[in-house]
Amino acid sequence: MDLQAIIKRIRCALLKKTGASLPLTGYTEHRNTTKFIDGLSDGDLVRLNHLLHWQCFTVDRHGRRFGNAAWEGKRSEPQIIPDKRIVLMHDTFNLTDKHVLEVGCFEGIHTIGLSQYAKNVTAVDSRIENVVKTIVRCAFFGYHPTVFQCNLEEGPVNVRFLSCDIIHHVGVLYHLRNPVQHLLGLGKYVRLGVMLDTHYALPNEAIENDEINGIRYQYKKYNEGSDVFSGMYDYARWLTLDDIVAFLKTTGFKQVEILEKRSERNGPRVLLIAKKEEGVPLEGHIK
Ligand SMILES: C[S@@+](CC[C@H](N)C(=O)[O-])C[C@H]1O[C@@H](n2cnc3c(N)ncnc32)[C@H](O)[C@@H]1O
Structure with a gap:
């Protein structure tokens, strides 16, 4: 592995280590009617968001996060559907x-x-x-x-x-x-x-x-x-x-x-x- 690759790996690892801690609610932009999320309780949505290691997120009809950011600055904005x-x-x-x-x-x-x-x-x-x-x-x-x-x-x-x-x-x-x-x-x-x-x-x-x-x-x-x-x-x-x-x-x-x-x-x-x-x-x- 050359120097450029090593630097890239270290940078990625450091960024990921900072983690992504985003709020569950309060998103006003890019809301989607999300057929089987909109009716979930906050508790179940939090659990769903933890069950899988999500690396991007959408926002449901109520302004709640479904998924998560990858790491700080990477897919840390709500995804737009359709692109x-x-x-x-x-x-x-x-x-x-x-x-x-x-x-x-x-x-x-x-x-x-x-x-x-x-x-x-x-x-x-x-x-x-x-x-x-x-x-x-x-x-x-x-x-x-x-x-x-x-x-x-x-x-x-x-x-x-x-x-x-x-x-x-x-x-x-x-x-x-x-x-x-x-x-x-x-x-x-x-x-x-x-x-x-x-x-x-x-x-x-x-x-x-x-x-x-x-x-x-x-x-x-x-x-x-x-x-x-x-x-x-x-x-x-x-x-x-x-x-x-x-x-x-x-x-x-x-x-x-x-x-x-x-x-x-x-x-x-x-x-x-x-x-x-x-x-x-x-x-x-x-x-
Ligand atoms: C940069 S992401 C792009 C994801 C998505 N298409 C988008 O535009 O947001 C690249 C995606 O391609 C997948 N990928 C990389 N190499 C691949 C391969 N050889 N065959 C199939 N998928 C691959 C990765 O796992 C990842 O999900």
């Missing part, structure tokens, strides 16, 4: 009759938003604790998506279980050790399109290089943390934006629209929508 990118997905693809696959579902915040719009939702995460928390949180909101553990990098990915119309792909690509293989595989199980929000490497940062299936590419080596937000391996490969677009096109998503580029603490980030041509049959697609 604006889900509304954007709906405006683009009309999710009403679509099956959406969400990768890296974390604790189910986007899963709930997607369930409000889509016909079917499948959500996966590599961490079993995130799978459990997603199932529990969604059930308390009155939704029952299909949720299971899946490490996107442990192949071969079962196309039968991941088959979908649209993929919701937020905050996961830059955690992968082999994002190229993952992107090139998407075309096999995603029928119509991708909503991708990810960090990327600037060309001058992508100084490492590798090859997959005879395709050479440059990347930035990024050291991963060890918390439940992170990837599954020591480091991830960050691709350049041009390569992300090129790999999406190679796997069949011929129309790629960059909707937003932003600069964040960890580096540059993009929001894009990629589409196949309507009606193109998919190799290996199982409805």
